[in-house]
Amino acid sequence: MPRLIWLSVVAAIAIAYPLLLSSPFQQRLGALVLLYAIAASAWNIVGGYAGQVSVGHVVFFGCGAYAAMGSYAKFGLSPLFGIPGGIVLAVGLAAIIGVPTLRLSGHYFSMATIAVAETMRLIVTNTDWLGAAVGLSGPTVPRNIFDLSFLSALPYYYLFLAILAITLLITWWMTNSRMGFYLRAIKDSERAARSLGAPASRTKLYAYMLSAALTSVAGALYAMMFGFVDPESGFGILISVKILIMAALGGAGLLFGPLVGAAILVPLEEISNSWLGGKGAGLTFVLYGAIIVLIARFQPGGLLSLFTRRSKPTKDTGAGHAP
Amino acid sequence: MLLEARGITKAFGSFKAVDDASVTLEQGDILGLIGPNGAGKSTFFNCLTGDLKTTSGRVLFEGRDITDVTPELRAGLGLARTFQVPQTFEGMTVLENVMIGAFLRTPHRKEAESRARAVLERVGMIRLADAPARSLGTPGRKRLEIARALATEPKVLLLDEAMAGLNAHEVRLAIDLVRDIHRSGITLVIVEHIMEVIMSLASRVMVFHQGKEIARGSPREVTSNPAVIEAYLGKRAAKAAAGHTPVELMGGPDL
Structure with missing residues (x-):
């Protein structure tokens, strides 16, 4: 059971990390890695397993973030109460977006999702009720523990770790179910999958909705940790791109791919930001561009695919061997 | 008719x-x-x-x-x-390819797997069950097509x-x-x-x-x-x- 051993080692490191490296910077970094890992893992369900590259995933992220902050700013409730609302919103939106766009293939789907995300960002920016360009804030001083407003990053770290574990568990369960098999089949050949009875459109839509729900949770957690959300941090296209690159770098379609990607990219971004200050933000995205090119050119399967078993053509029987 | x-x-x-x-x-x-x-x-x-x-x-x-x-x-x-x-389905094993067909009649993974194995046995490809499907040549792929279709009963x-x-x-x-x-x-x-x-x-x-x-x-x-x-x-x-x-x-x- 080498798999199980690896899993326990990773889990042990994850649990021990903020206790061993306990400076506020390190703990905050750890929390951010986990947060992005949640978002990237959620993206992975539709982008990795189903092969539908959504570049507008930030739409669902924003739904969660705005729902969490909105429940405080508009109704005086704990941001926690916004999470179910955010999920409902994201899933509903996924259904509306998904039904027409999931029929589109490849780049067309990606383009459509970008368009929806940008439209959403513009709508929110011009909606006074949602704070327009300023955005919404969470509780400045926590009234009780349910406001989930902490000075230290430590509670966030463990909260995110738990949610990440749940996200990965859901993903794992999905990949081992009929739905996961169907998604992989549809990704390879939709026509063949349908001929074998796989309801392609419906399966992709379910994956998209599941992914949207989990992404909205990530958005809500993000807003809680930072205590506010504005159109850029909630619906900015660069968040979509970040999520996508993390999953692709680690390995899209692999359970732990997004986590690996987040563990590499988040520290990279944080360090470059702290070295270069505000000027560094632009450089980070230059770096992202370079990473996209490198992944596409040298390791389309992502870093983790380096460790999955290389399969050589096997010796065939008479039935299987080409003359 | x-x-x-x-x-x-x-x-x-x-x-x-x-x-x-x-x-x-x-x-x-x-x-x-x-x-x-x-x-x-x-x-x-x-x-x-x-x-x-x-x-x-x-x-x-x-x-x-x-x-x-x-x-x-x-x-x-x-x-x-x-x-x-x-x-x-290039990213799957031979067995998994056939399981996609078998899933039409059962939602359970174990059941689909055992039915897929039975089909592979029948078409004489059981030895290749765990081989990656992309390693097959044309005859193997043609036979796999038939196996997958058979698995849908x-x-x-x-x-x-x-x-x-x-x-x-x-x-x-x-x-x-x-x-x-x-x-x-x-x-x-x-x-x-x-x-x-x-x-x-x-x-x-x-x-x-x-x-x-x-x-x-x-x-x-x-x-x-x-x-x-x-x-x-x-x-x-x-x-x-x-x-x-x-x-x-x-x-x-x-x-």
């Missing part, structure tokens, strides 16, 4: 790839669809499977109109197909040039497999270029030429039909062919 097509026409723009073709399929039939390249047999085939929408005409399965039913629902009703160019299996690209020995193995499938009670529709396959398998044959049905009957009948020979070999050859057995001319037994 198991499967029936009534007056199927499929037009691409003003070009009619299939023009008013009808066919009925009884339980236990092996129907061969033949014709020169571009004759419309594959288009007709794809209208039966639902991959193409018919321009006019109806398709009935067990008396039910399935003209507007999607391919995945047709699979559910018991209509399975293979592809001329194998559509292997079809009533009718439609084979689209399942033997193309195989050598003579492999063709004979594949013919044995098809016979075995037929014996198990599955009705078959085969599109085939290789006359030997049609001659030794089909109980009835339908010949297409330029989108139209030009002949039907037993394999013997159609291969001696002058219109068929002309369609394949041209007018002059058809005259010259008088006195020869048509099967030889069409690249039959000596294949």
Whole structure:
């Protein structure tokens, strides 16, 4: 059971990390890695397993973030109460977006999702009720523990770790179910999958909705940790791109791919930001561009695919061997 | 009547790839669809499977109109197909490929796996169960197509040039497999270029030429039909062919 051993080692490191490296910077970094890992893992369900590259995933992220902050700013409730609302919103939106766009293939789907995300960002920016360009804030001083407003990053770290574990568990369960098999089949050949009875459109839509729900949770957690959300941090296209690159770098379609990607990219971004200050933000995205090119050119399967078993053509029987 | 097509026409723009073709399929039939390249047999085939929408005409399965039913629902009703160019799920193992078919009848992974193994046993690929599907050559892929389709437990299996690209020995193995499938009670529709396959398998044959049905009957009948020979070999050859057995001319037994 080498798999199980690896899993326990990773889990042990994850649990021990903020206790061993306990400076506020390190703990905050750890929390951010986990947060992005949640978002990237959620993206992975539709982008990795189903092969539908959504570049507008930030739409669902924003739904969660705005729902969490909105429940405080508009109704005086704990941001926690916004999470179910955010999920409902994201899933509903996924259904509306998904039904027409999931029929589109490849780049067309990606383009459509970008368009929806940008439209959403513009709508929110011009909606006074949602704070327009300023955005919404969470509780400045926590009234009780349910406001989930902490000075230290430590509670966030463990909260995110738990949610990440749940996200990965859901993903794992999905990949081992009929739905996961169907998604992989549809990704390879939709026509063949349908001929074998796989309801392609419906399966992709379910994956998209599941992914949207989990992404909205990530958005809500993000807003809680930072205590506010504005159109850029909630619906900015660069968040979509970040999520996508993390999953692709680690390995899209692999359970732990997004986590690996987040563990590499988040520290990279944080360090470059702290070295270069505000000027560094632009450089980070230059770096992202370079990473996209490198992944596409040298390791389309992502870093983790380096460790999955290389399969050589096997010796065939008479039935299987080409003359 | 198991499967029936009534007056199927499929037009691409003003070009009619299939023009008013009808066919009925009884339980236990092996129907061969033949014709020169571009004759419309594959288009007709794809209208039966639902991959193409018919321009006019109806398709009935067990008396039910399935003209507007999607391919995945047709699979559910018991209509399975293979592809001329194998559509292997490259990222999966051989077993997993077959499991996709098996999942149609069971939502449970374990059950799908054991059913898929049984199918692989039956088609003689069990030893390759855990091999990556992309490692298979053409014959393996063709056989895997059939295995996947069988796993959906079809009533009718439609084979689209399942033997193309195989050598003579492999063709004979594949013919044995098809016979075995037929014996198990599955009705078959085969599109085939290789006359030997049609001659030794089909109980009835339908010949297409330029989108139209030009002949039907037993394999013997159609291969001696002058219109068929002309369609394949041209007018002059058809005259010259008088006195020869048509099967030889069409690249039959000596294949």
